[in-house]
Amino acid sequence: MQQTADPLSAADRGVVRMRVTRNDRWYPLVHIAARAGWINDPNGLVHLSGRYHVYFQHNPFGSQWGLMHWGHVSSADLVHWRHEPIALAPELEAESDGVFSGSAVALPDRHGIAVLYTGHRWLAPGLARQVQCLATSTDATTFVRHGVVIEPPEQMTDFRDPKVWRTGNRWYLVLGASPLDPADGRRHAEVWLYSSDLQGPGALRRWRFEGVLYRSPIDEVFMAECPDFFPLGDRWVLSYCAMGTHPHGYLDRNVNNARYVVGEWAPGRAFTPVTGEFPCDWGHSYYAPQTMQSPDGRRLVWGWMGSFGRPEPVAQSDGWCGQLTVPRELDLGPGDAVLTRPVRELTALRRSTCGLGPITVPANTERSLAADIPGAAEIELSLDLAHSDAERITLAVHRTPDGHQTLVVWDGQSGRGHLDRGSSGAGDRGSRSAPCAPDADGLLRLRIVLDRGSVEVFVGDGDQVISSMVYPPEGPRAAAICAECGDARITALRIHHLDAIF
Numbered sequence: 001m002q003q004t005a006d007p008l009s010a011a012d013r014g015v016v017r018m019r020v021t022r023n024d025r026w027y028p029l030v031h032i033a034a035r036a037g038w039i040n041d042p043n044g045l046v047h048l049s050g051r052y053h054v055y056f057q058h059n060p061f062g063s064q065w066g067l068m069h070w071g072h073v074s075s076a077d078l079v080h081w082r083h084e085p086i087a088l089a090p091e092l093e094a095e096s097d098g099v100f101s102g103s104a105v106a107l108p109d110r111h112g113i114a115v116l117y118t119g120h121r122w123l124a125p126g127l128a129r130q131v132q133c134l135a136t137s138t139d140a141t142t143f144v145r146h147g148v149v150i151e152p153p154e155q156m157t158d159f160r161d162p163k164v165w166r167t168g169n170r171w172y173l174v175l176g177a178s179p180l181d182p183a184d185g186r187r188h189a190e191v192w193l194y195s196s197d198l199q200g201p202g203a204l205r206r207w208r209f210e211g212v213l214y215r216s217p218i219d220e221v222f223m224a225e226c227p228d229f230f231p232l233g234d235r236w237v238l239s240y241c242a243m244g245t246h247p248h249g250y251l252d253r254n255v256n257n258a259r260y261v262v263g264e265w266a267p268g269r270a271f272t273p274v275t276g277e278f279p280c281d282w283g284h285s286y287y288a289p290q291t292m293q294s295p296d297g298r299r300l301v302w303g304w305m306g307s308f309g310r311p312e313p314v315a316q317s318d319g320w321c322g323q324l325t326v327p328r329e330l331d332l333g334p335g336d337a338v339l340t341r342p343v344r345e346l347t348a349l350r351r352s353t354c355g356l357g358p359i360t361v362p363a364n365t366e367r368s369l370a371a372d373i374p375g376a377a378e379i380e381l382s383l384d385l386a387h388s389d390a391e392r393i394t395l396a397v398h399r400t401p402d403g404h405q406t407l408v409v410w411d412g413q414s415g416r417g418h419l420d421r422g423s424s425g426a427g428d429r430g431s432r433s434a435p436c437a438p439d440a441d442g443l444l445r446l447r448i449v450l451d452r453g454s455v456e457v458f459v460g461d462g463d464q465v466i467s468s469m470v471y472p473p474e475g476p477r478a479a480a481i482c483a484e485c486g487d488a489r490i491t492a493l494r495i496h497h498l499d500a501i502f
Contacts, residue, residue: 023318025474026453029376029500030349031305032056032324034071035083038063038315039322041161041226042302043070044087044104044115045292046140051076052294053140054302055087055115056324057101063314063321068098068120074140078300078327078345081501084141088117094131094148095119101161101226102132103290105171112138114204116173118160119148130159132175134204150194150207153179158187161226163290164204167267171196171204174213176224176240189216189224191240195267213238213271214261220244225256226288229265232299233332236265239280239289250416250433251279255309258287262336275336282434283419283467285454291330299330300343305454305469313426313471314453325456325467326449339462342449350378350496357382357493363390366482370495373397373477379448382492383410386442389486396480397450398424398472406470408448408457410436417446419457419466426471434464443491 022036033039037060044055051074058071070088075081088099102117119133132150135143150173152159158178165172173194178187193213197203216224223243230237239260245252258280263273280289281303289303306312306322315321326342333339354370361367383393391412399405407420417436422429436459438444447458457466481490 022320023314024452026314026318026471027320028323028451028453030449030451030498031326031454032073032081032302032501033322034058034060034320036063036320037061038065038320039071039324040065040304040306041101041288042290042304042324043101043117045290045300045302046104046106046113047292047295048106048113048140049110051140052078053104053113054324055104056304058086060086063316063319064311065308068100070099070117072141077348078343079348079501083502087141088115088135088143092119092133092145092147094121094129094133097122097128100130101288103163105164105166107136108199112136113140114164115143116149116162116164116204118162120160128157130157132162146205149205150175153177158223163228165230166198169198170267171198172210172229172267173207174227174229174238176227178223186219187222188219189221189240189242189244190214191224191227191229191238214240216240216242217277218242218245220246226258226290228289228291230291230293230299232262232330232338235262235274235332235336236271237262237330237338238271239291241287250282253430253432254284254287255307256287258289258303260338262332262338278337280338281340281465281467283432283456283465284421284428284430285469286325286465286467298343301328301330301340303467305467307428307469310428312469323454328465331462333461333463337463340465341458341462342447346378349376349498349501351499352497354495355493356495358489358491359493361390361393361481361483361488361490363483363486366480369479369481369493371476371478373450373479373495373497376449376451376498376500378496378498379446379450379479380492380494380496381446381448382490383438383444383446384442384489384491385410385412385438385444388483388489390483390488391485392483393488394482394484395446395448396482397448397455397477398470399478399480400425400473400475402473402475404472406455406472408446408455410444417457417459417464417466419455419468421468421470424470425473427469432466432468434459434466436464
C-alpha cells in the first residue's frame with residue numbers, strides 16, 4: 001500500500017516542508033510512529049490537562065538518522081492517538097546539529113510543562129559539544145526556549161539525555177556522561193545526578209551537581225545513554241543504555257543494550273544497588289526506554305523499536321523507519337525483578353476474538369490456528385507444561401505462502417523462550433531468547449503482540465519481554481502451532497484482532 005504522507009504540519013514554524021511516498025506494507029497499526037521519516041528515542045513523556053503526550057527523536061527529512069527534531073503525538077486514553085505538530089526543531093546555536101533526547105515534567109500549579117533536552121553541535125568530525133537546554137510550554141505544543149542550563153565538563157563529548165523528576169521539595173535530574181579515568185586513560189560510563197529549586201527564579205534553570213549516581217560495572221562500557229531513575233514499590237530503579245558492550249552468551253546481543261539495576265536511594269544519600277544488572281528487554285529491537293507516572297500512579301514505559309546496527313529495510317525504500325513499543329506498565333516482582341506488561345488499556349483495541357483452546361497437539365504434528373491474521377493482533381497462549389512432554393512447542397506467526405515465518409518457541413532443554421526470525425523475510429535475521437519458567441501450577445503464559453512489522457512477546461506475569469522488528473513478505477499471514485518429540489497441552493489460546501491507534 002502506498003500513501004502520500006506529509007510529516008510536517010502547517011503549524012511547524014520555520015521548517016522546510018516536504019512530501020514523501022510512504023509504503024505501508026510494514027507501517028505499524030498499534031505502535032506509535034511518525035507520519036513519515038525516521039524516529040528513535042521516546043522523549044518527554046508527560047500528562048497535561050487530560051492528555052498523555054509522547055515526544056520522540058525524529059528526522060522529518062528522511063528515513064535514516066539525521067538532523068534530530070522532537071516529534072509529538074498525544075492521547076486521552078493511551079489507546080487512541082493523534083499526530084501533533086513537531087514540538088522542537090533546531091533553532092539555537094547550541095542545538096544547531098540536533099535537538100537530542102530529554103524529558104518533560106508538569107510544572108507546579110498547572111502552569112504547563114518544562115522539557116530538559118540535549119542541544120547537540122558538531123565542533124569537528126567526531127568531536128561534539130553537548131549541553132542541556134530548557135524549554136517550557138503552557139499547552140505541550142508551542143514551546144518557549146530558555147537556552148542552556150547545564151554546560152558540559154571540559155573536553156567531554158558524550159554528555160546527554162537528561163531525565164528530570166520531582167522528589168520532595170526539589171527537582172532532580174540524571175544524565176549520561178563519559179568521563180576519562182586518569183587511572184587507566186579510558187572513558188567509563190557514568191550516570192550523574194543534579195538538583196534544582198522547585199520554584200522561584202532558579203527553578204529548572206540553575207542546577208547543582210550532586211555527584212556520580214552510578215558507574216557501569218563493565219569496563220568496556222564507555223557511555224550510559226538515556227538514563228532513567230524512578231521509584232517502583234519501595235525501591236528505586238535505574239535504567240540506562242550501555243554503549244560498548246560485547247555479546248556473551250544470551251546477553252548483550254545488540255550493538256548497544258538497555259539494562260536496569262534496582263536499589264535504594266533518598267535525597268542526600270548514595271544509590272545502593274540491591275540487584276545486579278538485567279536486560280530491560282531481550283529482543284533485537286529495544287532501546288532508550290523512558291518512563292512516566294500516570295495520573296493513577298502507575299509507572300508507564302515506552303522503548304524504541306529500531307536499530308543503529310544493520311540498516312532496516314524500511315529505511316531504504318519505504319519513506320519511514322522506527323516505531324515505539326506498545327505502552328507498558330512496570331511493577332516490582334519477587335526478588336526485586338521489574339515486571340513489564342502491556343498497559344491494561346490495550347485491551348480496548350480488541351475488536352474481535354477467536355478462542356481456540358484448550359487443545360492438545362500430538363507429538364511431531366502441527367495445527368493451523370488461522371489462515372490469515374491481517375493487520376495487528378494479540379495472541380494469548382497458556383502452555384500446560386506440567387502435562388506436556390514435548391521438547392519444543394513452537395508458535396509460527398507471520399507465515400506467508402512462500403514459506404517465510406517468525407517463530408515463538410518454548411525450548412524445554414534450555415528452559416528459555418526464543419523469538420526466531422531466521423526465516424522472517426527481509427532484513428537482519430537471528431534469534432533472541434529469555435528465561436522462560438512456568439508458574440507453580442506448571443503453566444507458562446505468553447502474550448504476543450503482532451503488528452505489520454513487529455513481534456513483542458511477554459512471558460508470564462511480565463517476567464521477561466522479547467521485542468523484535470520483522471519484515472514478512474506481503475500476502476496472507478497464517479499462524480500455526482506445533483509440538484516436537486512429545487505432546488503439547490494448551491489450556492487456553494485466544495487471538496484478538498486489534499483496531500488501529502491512529
